[in-house]
Amino acid sequence: MTAVVPNGMAPAPVPAAPGTASGAFPDGVPSPELAGLLAEMARYLEDDPPALSLPPRAFLSPELYELERRRVFGRSWVLVAHVDDVSKPGDYLALTVAEEPVVVVRGSDGVLRGLSPVCRHRLMPVVAPGSGTTDAFTCPYHLWRYGLDGALVEAAYMDGNPAFDPASCRLPAFSVEEWNGFVFVNLDPVAAPLAPHMRQAGRDLECYPLGQMVQVATWVHQWGVNWKLAAQNVYENYHVTGLHGNTIAQITPPGADTDVRVDSPWVTCLRTPLNAPLEASAVDLPEDVKRYMYHWAVFPYGSLQAFADAIIWLSVIPTAVDRTEVRGGVLLPAELVAGADREALRRNALLTPDIVNADDKQALEAVQAVLGSRHAERGHLSPKEPGVQVFYRNLAAALLARH
Ligand code: FES
Ligand SMILES: [Fe+2]
Known part of the structure; x- marks a missing residue:
């Protein structure tokens, strides 16, 4: 593993990247509301970005969603x-x-x-x-x-x-x-390749036989939330004690810091320490991989997560301004799958993801339901959620056509 930026904001990466576009606002004149949202979001690109959550309207605005459809999902992997x-x-x-x-x-x-x-x-x-x-x-x-x-x-x-x-x-x-x-x-038919952005993730994951791993379980869930509520949630572990008391909180120390390493404008590695080292039976895990939950996130949000023998993938894909599809799967090394009862493997692989996904869905749908409250305002971010600020910065760069 290469060095991880210890619990801090990594330098803002806003160089050229796949699907580079330019121009302040080539798609026409934004409404005052959209212009205001973009002005607020541009501040995440500053050297000293605000440690504040997105404006609540950013999760509700159909106009911002239209811009995201073009500038984020129109040219991201x-x-x-x-x-x-x-x-x-x-x-x-x-x-x-x-x-x-x-x-x-x-x-x-x-x-x-x-x-x-x-x-x-x-x-x-x-x-x-x-x-x-x-x-x-x-x-x-x-x-x-x-x-x-x-x-x-x-x-x-x-x-x-x-x-x-x-x-x-x-x-x-x-x-x-x-x-x-x-x-x-x-969606960009001439998109530049993703692989160069994944080089470091590939090195990190060398201990896994990725090409030979077998998918033993999958899911496709529909959440009644704006996609950014789902995405920002997985860029932090701060919510683990609140929402995942019976699962992830059992294996991570209370208040664990999440380190963030920015590999590229598209790829961010997050890692959170574990209470006890992981043991794998079919993968020879390096010491630091044993001691952390590793998570490689590809902007907007698709991720790979390593956990003992398993690799879990997860993706957040909008289906409407207030609806999101959450897709995922669990992979195991082929030697653990050969000759095994596949239905038992599937059920076992889904035990924890099903609980974690259900907990997140219930909580985030509750947040979505109050976004229009007269008291819905931006909140202060904790130092425990540096990944959220990286997500906001990449989002702002994409919306303002700066990467
Ligand atoms: S054959 Fe496809 S719309 Fe007519
Ligand atoms: Fe969660």
Whole structure:
């Protein structure tokens, strides 16, 4: 492991990064409310940023959400799956990323692609959200058929329209990247690769056989919250004693400091000490990995978390201004899975994540419900939540098109 910034704010990283854009506000004139929110958020980019939570309206404003759809989710790498979800030719996963429909599909050539499922004829989605295996996407409306690479292969009764060129008709592409078995999507079709930003995380995780690990459990939950409530929550462990008394609080010291190491404008490593060293049976853990809960977060929020033999992944994806999909999974080394009862493994792997996720969901939905209160104001952040300020800074940089 490289040095971690001890419980402090790491230097603000605002260099060029994937999908670089520039200009103060190229999308038009913001309303006074949006302009005010952006002015407040710009302060997180200062050398001495305010140790304050976001303005409550930042979690409610449809206008800010629209800007986030373009400037944050329109050009960030979003963790959506593990390769075990799309391992064979024809396997697909369809979902929405900030209301943009996406299908990730493995082609017959073995290549994983990101496609828009919006039919080129009259916009019917060619596949419903969910997962499955297919040899083609046939639009249910007028039966245009597309191959797994997005190319149109059949459109009946179109010969009489000379303006229509079937050879150039295809489902639009998104960027997809597999990093050590984790599947990321970027709505920007020419996004710069994520891998260079993950170099340090890769070194940290060298003790795990990431490429051979097996996903033993997954979840997809719907939370009635703005995505930033869910994201900022996982950038800190300060809430553990409040919300996770029966789980995480049992293994971490009360008031444990979380160290933050900023690896890139997109990747932040957080670590929190444990009461007792972890023991793994199939992974040779370095001493410091035994003594900490490690968490690598990819902005906006997809993460890998290492815990003994297991790697847990988690992703926060908005589905509306006040709704968020929380996806995740648990991986184990193949040798622990071979010959084991898979259903027992699955149930066991979900025991703690199910409790932790339910606790977070209940609490954050309670926060969402009072965001409009006349007494909802910005609060002071604790020194125990340095990751939240890194998240705010990256958010401000993305919204103000500064990274
Ligand atoms: S909308 Fe897809 S075939 Fe008509
Ligand atoms: Fe939590």
